[in-house]
Amino acid sequence: MHELSVCQALIAQVEAVAVQHGATAVRSIRICVGPLSGVDPDLLQRSYPLVRAGTVADAAVLVIERLPIRVRCERCGLESEATPNRLICTHCGDWHTRLLSGDEMLLASVELEANDNRHVPTVWA
C-alpha cells in the first residue's frame, strides 16, 4: 500500500547517486525485493513511471529482481527454500529457522550516463 512512497524514496536515493557521480542521466535502476519485504513488486513497477517523471531518472528502466525466500534450520543445519507463510525447514520439518534471504528491499545498482554520453566507471559499494 505504501509502494508509492517507497518508490519516492528510491528515486531520491538514485538522484543522490547521480549527483555524487556527476551523471546527467540514469539508464537503469536495479532493485532487489523479497516476498517478506512488505512491498509488492508489481505495485512498485506501476507507481514507478509516476515518480520518475521530471527527474534524472526520467528515461531509466526499473529492473526488479525478485529474491527467493531461503531459511537455514537451527536444528539440522540445512538450508531450504520457503514460502512466505511457511518458513519451516523442508528437510526435518522444524520451525526453528533463520531467514537467509527474502525480506530485502534494496537499491542494488544504478547505470549512469555522463555528459559525453560515455558510461561512468563502476563504483563499488
Added chain:
Amino acid sequence: MCDTCGCNITPGNGHLVASGGKLSRTADGKAAVTILRSLLDENDLQARHNREHFDQHGVLAVNLMSSPGSGKTALLEATIDSLRNELRVAVIEGDLETENDAQRVRAKGVPAVQITTGSACHLDAHMVHDALHHLPLDGIDIVFIENVGNLVCPASFDLGHHRNVTLLSVTEGDDKPAKYPVMFRAADLMLLTKIDLLAVLDDFDPQRAEAALRNLASEAPSIRLSARSHMGLETWTTWLRQELHAQRQRLAQHNSARPAIQPDGRLMHHGTTSLVHSKYVFSRAKP
C-alpha cells in the same frame, strides 16, 4: 553508511555482489554503480534517533499493530486501569482521522498525542519523532504507540520502539498469521483479543492461530485475553513488567532492544522511509 560498510550484505544476498556476481554488471555488460542500500534508509536513521530519546528516559516503547477494530484502544484503556498505581504510561495514537482514540486515553488520565495521518496507512519514524517531543517522557515508564489499524504496512516501519505487539481478535479468523506473514513475523508477542467472544464463535481455534505463527518460524509468545472481561489481562501486564525490567537492565549495560526482525533482516532493515509525512498533522495532549 551502509554503502561503505557493506552492512547490507548478508549470507543470503552476498553472492549477488561478489566480484562477477549478478549485480556487478548490467545485462549488456555496461558498467553500473552498485549501491545495496535499504530503500528505507532514511526512516531507519530517524528510528535510531527516536530510540535514543526513549533510552535516555529509560522508557520502554511498545508498538501495537492490528487490523482496524481488533481492540487496541480497548486494551490500552484496560491496561492503564490495571497498571494505574504501579507504572506511568503515555500513548501515541495513530489514525487516518479523528482525535477519538487519544481522547479515550486521556479520559483515563494519561498523556496522549494523536497523529492523524490523512491518507498514510501506517506511522513512520518521522511522525513518531514529532509526537514524542510533545510527550513528557520524564517519569514515564512505558510509551505505547497505537499504530494505524492495518495488517500490512505498519510492519515495515521501524519507529524507534523496542517491542512489536500484534493483536488478532477472534472475529477475524484464525488463519490471519498465514495470510499476513510480514505482519505476524514482526511480532514479539501475539495477543488473541476479544477472547470473551469465543463462546459464540465456534470456528476460531486459538491453537490454529498459534500454529500458523510457528509456521513463520516465530518464537513469539501468544496471550489470549479480553479487554472486556479482563480475562488474561494479568498475563499481559506480567509480560509488560518483564519487558520493562529487561529493558532497564539492558540500558544499565548501555544496550537497547529492537523489535522482532530476524537477524539477517535486522542488518538491512533498520527501518524504512516514507515521504508522506509532510501531509500529516498531530495534536498535543492538553496539559
